[in-house]
Amino acid sequence: MSAGDKWDARDAGPVVRPYALTGGRTEPADGEVLDLIAIVVASGKPASDSAALSPEHRKILSLCQAPATVADLASDTSLPLGVVRVLLADLIVRGQITVLPNQPIGEMPRAELLREVLHGLRAL
Numbered sequence: 001m002s003a004g005d006k007w008d009a010r011d012a013g014p015v016v017r018p019y020a021l022t023g024g025r026t027e028p029a030d031g032e033v034l035d036l037i038a039i040v041v042a043s044g045k046p047a048s049d050s051a052a053l054s055p056e057h058r059k060i061l062s063l064c065q066a067p068a069t070v071a072d073l074a075s076d077t078s079l080p081l082g083v084v085r086v087l088l089a090d091l092i093v094r095g096q097i098t099v100l101p102n103q104p105i106g107e108m109p110r111a112e113l114l115r116e117v118l119h120g121l122r123a124l
Helices: 055-063 070-077 081-093 111-123
Strands: 039-042 097-099
Touching: 055 070, 055 081, 070 081, 081 097
Parallel strands: none
Antiparallel strands: 039 097
16 A cells, blocks of 8 residues: 555444354244345334344344335445344244235236336437
8 A cells, every 4th residue: 555545444344244244044943035126114012122133134134114125125234135134033933024926817907017117218
């Protein structure tokens, strides 16, 4: 490094490795891997032992006060997707997070409507 270069703490990378956040687990405890677009929300159930929750669990729980996708949570926490999935599974098992059901296919927008929206966006 030259005299003009300044070291920034952000250059050091994460302080805690992802495997340490999950206790070495790479798959959710229940075996069910959440889809990127799965919507999760806090169940409102009070934490029986909030001291057992890691800061990352608490951060995810606070973000889930409003419905959020798994991808959004990974982005908002700056954690790898796999870590977020494992931590979410922990919260689901504890009953603190609920996965909202996907929209039935009949309620999804028609392909024609989506094409019209796409053409409208391209026209902008």
